[in-house]
Amino acid sequence: MTISQFAILASALFSIGVYGVLARRNAVMVLLSVELMLASVSINLVAFGSYWQDLAFSGQIFALFVIAVAAAEVGVGLAIILLIFRNRQSANVDELDLMKW
């Protein structure tokens, strides 16, 4: 196994996630795409950790941190979406243009 194959796969998944964030209109679907991007980042972290042969296993530990932060992000993000939905009866990100001048 080479480092490049994991890097290419992770960048493909990350780009697909970027496309999802830009193209989706439902806020829950945007969060889903962010989750995809975080998964690709943790693949990169574990692959590079295996490449460097670090004795402290930094790559895997930071992948665990990424998973924990992703769980926190989904919790808070869904709570915010729920609040927006309760106030505006819609989870469409195009309609959230309060800050647009």
Next chain:
Amino acid sequence: MEITAGDWFSEPQNWVFLVFALLMVGSAIQVVTNRNVVHAVLFLVVTLIGSAALFLLLGAEFVAWTVVLISIGAVVVLFLFGIMITRAPMGRDVGLDHARRWPAALIALALFTLMSASMTSLFENQALGERVVRTGDLGESIFERFVIPFEVVSVLLLAALIGSIVLARRDPSEEEQP
């Protein structure tokens, strides 16, 4: 250590990688393009299972099972709850994507080209180490060297827990009003 194409295809691990990589990319594309919201979430499960398999391939067993437990077990269920609570249309939905998605696809393609080209030119065909990391060693490293970041992550999780409860809970004073 450099690896040629012939060596690459003769390794059985690489075939396993190829199968899971294609599965992951295919289901990730389904996650961002599927018109059915629930199906998109279920395709995310397939992608995460693929990433857990790659972690096993890399010898990161604890990370693989953490992905299965937390991402597949908890986060996906949270997403399904979110979809049901916000009453996103459960069936096919035409308005789920923007009308103009070509600029987004162009940006994603440019990003992929940039990132993969820079990564491959920098690291070329260098081999990965083959080492299975024992969970005990990982735990020792977390609680010795990374104990401060670990505590910070615990505080972050607590803050997220309290914050999401405070945000999502209905105000009692609001409910009394008709």
